[in-house]
Amino acid sequence: MSETLVPFDEVVERFDPALGLEIHVELNTNTKMFCGCPAVFGGEPNTQVCPTCLGLPGAMPVVNGKAVESAIRIGLALNCEIAEWCRFARKNYFYPDMPKNFQTSQYDEPIAFEGYLDVTVPDENGGEGETFRIEIERAHMEEDTGKSSHVGGSDGRIHGADYSLVDYNRAGIPLIEIVTKPILGTGDKAPLVAKAYVSAIRDLIVALGVSDARMDQGSIRADVNLSLAPKGSGVLGTRSETKNVNSLRSVERAVRFEMSRHAGILDAGGSVLQETRHFHENDGTTSSGREKSDAEDYRYFPEPDLVPVAPSREWVEELRATLPENPAVKRTRLQGEWGFTDLEMRDTVGAGALDLVEQTVAAGAAPQAARKWWLTELARRANDAGVELTELAVTPAQVAAVQALVDAKTINDKLARQVFDGLLAGEGTPEEIIAARGLAVVSDEGALSAAVDKAIAENPDIADKIRDGKLAAAGALIGAVMKEMRGQADAGRVRELVLEKLS
């Protein structure tokens, strides 16, 4: 079916968008939500299963207390009320990746409700950003499903597959689903607000330490609801729900595409179908999934095998005391302390280096030096290795130690890069690497002086220029000396010697 897409600028001239976001966060507990199976990612198929998470007859679930704790901490960080008493419920539907034929979830009694999160959309011209308050309807506890792979057909997708294979390692891993109220009044910022919200949730989850928060591995998954209404009408249109949008950029693109698609349908006098949609990373489009209508009949009822959860107010307050500083507030504070420009700060955050820089500074390095190493040398190496900065085998303490050696003129920046080579290769501490690789700058004045004399002798023309006061020419001599010393000299000292000898 061909679709008419209305250009984004025209959409926002004539329509008001309403957003809604549902985010699933996979918790990083040791065990699953209702059984003691490991909840780690990447095991051999069906090796992290037991009668409970396989839904075998007679198996009895027991709630993971740590998961409840994480749920409460997430709720508190989102400024939610925490239920005094709430129950789990069965959400009944059939799908092979859900072995019990129901998902244990929460229905009308979520553990956390009525909260908010303020998110700031950066100004494209570098000015003050615009802040939107996102109202949180609820955050509730539930469990993840298994993973199906589809065999046969052309491309491993459901359609045209001959049969499917299911691995239940993921079935039963604790999930927290965070649901917003309709987000209104964002206008042309809707795609950016959606992205900023998911980003803020991710930052919060990272700060809380309750999840790996890896969107690429599905430990944070976003469903994006969108509807349009004629501008100023104040009504809510029919929404589509784009499932499993798995990167920040995709969230923005999915909203943008759905706005253009909805407008096309409404302009043609049609009505938007209430349905789920699939997002396609390759071209930024969505395609029709399942129509919602009566399939939505989940026949929820209270889970009889699990007793209610009634967190005491003392426990809630204890957990409130463990909350980290709000990431946005922290960012503003650190920028002030470090004296970074907006651009330096944005690059640092964008590179995922904020905590690393903070820890490096805490270990004694100057903020600009810490930023320089993480954002240039180490970012490049992480990129080459295809890993996140945080996964690189270099710690903030080591970076601070390397910088301290640069500050002490034991090594220079160029040699520091070789020290990082050694650290990544696991060759020991920076000092051990310097010793083993013979990297220290030569502080032997005699050797240095000899090298300068040699460079002057070999470059009489340049030496004459410097004698005539053309100090800019010194660079060539310094370069020659550094080459002679195989980079292991303090360029500042070499410059002093050159100028001394030629004055």
Add this chain to the structure above:
Amino acid sequence: MSQLTRDEVAHLADLARIDLDDAELDHLAPQLNVILESVASISGVAGDDVPPTSHPIPLTNVFRDDVVVPGLTAEQALSGAPEAEEQRFRVPRILGDEQ
């Protein structure tokens, strides 16, 4: 107490993936209504001061420590599966989307 219609029974059967033909629907719908009426007599006994109960024992907060306990091996897990392949449960072609 409103009656369960034949259409509602057909819808529920569909949701529960139970294939009922017309004759079975004609037969079962009235029977289900008799059961519902019997159960409904409880509301005649319970006063307004008795809230609906989902859990008969007044227990809350039964939690487990977040400690791994050994489960099943893949071999054990798959031993009851009608079909398995690549250490996974093999299931018929899935029609439609996951929910």
